[in-house]
Amino acid sequence: MRLAINIDHIATLRNARGGSDPDPVKAALLCEKAGAVGIVCHLREDRRHIKDDDVRRLRSIIKKKLDLEMAATEEIIGVAIRTKPDLVTLVPERRQELTTEGGLDIIMQKKFFAGVVKQFHQNRIPVSLFIDPVEAQVRASADIGTDMIEIHTGEYAEAKTAGEVKEQLERIQEMATLGKSLGLGVNAGHGLDYSNIKPVAAIKEIDEVSIGHAVIVHALSVGLELAVREMVGLIEKQ
Ligand code: PXP
Numbered sequence: 001m002r003l004a005i006n007i008d009h010i011a012t013l014r015n016a017r018g019g020s021d022p023d024p025v026k027a028a029l030l031c032e033k034a035g036a037v038g039i040v041c042h043l044r045e046d047r048r049h050i051k052d053d054d055v056r057r058l059r060s061i062i063k064k065k066l067d068l069e070m071a072a073t074e075e076i077i078g079v080a081i082r083t084k085p086d087l088v089t090l091v092p093e094r095r096q097e098l099t100t101e102g103g104l105d106i107i108m109q110k111k112f113f114a115g116v117v118k119q120f121h122q123n124r125i126p127v128s129l130f131i132d133p134v135e136a137q138v139r140a141s142a143d144i145g146t147d148m149i150e151i152h153t154g155e156y157a158e159a160k161t162a163g164e165v166k167e168q169l170e171r172i173q174e175m176a177t178l179g180k181s182l183g184l185g186v187n188a189g190h191g192l193d194y195s196n197i198k199p200v201a202a203i204k205e206i207d208e209v210s211i212g213h214a215v216i217v218h219a220l221s222v223g224l225e226l227a228v229r230e231m232v233g234l235i236e237k238q
Helices: 008-017 025-034 053-063 074-083 112-124 135-143 154-158 160-179 197-201 211-236
Strands: 002-007 038-042 063-069 085-089 126-130 150-151 186-187 208-211
Touching: 002 063, 008 025, 008 038, 008 211, 025 038, 025 053, 038 053, 038 085, 038 208, 053 063, 053 074, 063 074, 074 112, 085 112, 112 126, 126 135, 126 186, 135 160, 150 208, 154 160, 154 186, 160 186, 160 197
Parallel strands: 002 038, 002 208, 038 063, 063 085, 085 126, 126 150, 150 186, 186 208
Antiparallel strands: none
C-alpha cells in the first residue's frame, strides 16, 4: 500500500497570515522526500485553503503524483482540465462543512457523474470517486467507467466500540475486494491516523491511502520541540 499526503492544512496556516509561509509546495516536496508517493490537495469552491496558484505550482514542481480533490462543478472542472493533475478525486462539497463529510451518491446522480468521468477521460485525466463503503455505490461507480474509487474511512475512524471497529473494517475490506473484482483501483481515506492505520494498511486490495490531518498534527508535535530549541539558542546566545 502507498501513502499520499493531503497538504490542505499547510495552506490554511499560510492563509491565516496572508503571506507565503508556510508554503504548501515546499511541504509537498518534504512529503515526497519522506516517501509519500503522491500529494493531494482540495481546491474548494471558496478557496479557503489551497488556491489556484498552489495547484499550478504543485503541478510544475512536485515530482510524484498530484491528486486534485474537487467538487464536480463547471468552474473547478475547468481548472482541473487546464492543470492536468495525475488524478482527480471527486468529492461532495458543502460550504458550511469543516471537512468532506461523506461520500458521493453516484446511484442518484449516475448520468451526471458518467458525463463528468467522460469529460475527464476525453482530456486524458484519470478519475477517482470518493464513496462510502456501500456495495451499490461501488457497482454504480464501476458502471460509469471511473478508474478508481476512494473508500470513505470516516465511519471506521469514528467507530467507538471494538464491535463497531470490526464491522466498519469488514465493510471496507469487502468493498475494496468488490472494487478490485470490478477492475477498479481502490484508494481509501478520511480520519486515518497513527492509531487506526494498521488494520487498513493490512487490506491488500487497497492501493493507496490519503492522509492529511493526522500527519500535519503529528508534524507539529514532533517538530515543535526542535523549533523552540533553535529559537532559544538564537536568543540566549546573544
Ligand atoms: N480523502 C478525502 C476524499 C478527503 O476529503 C480528505 C480530507 O480532506 C482526506 C482523504 C484526508 O482526510 P484526513 O485529513 O482526515 O486525513
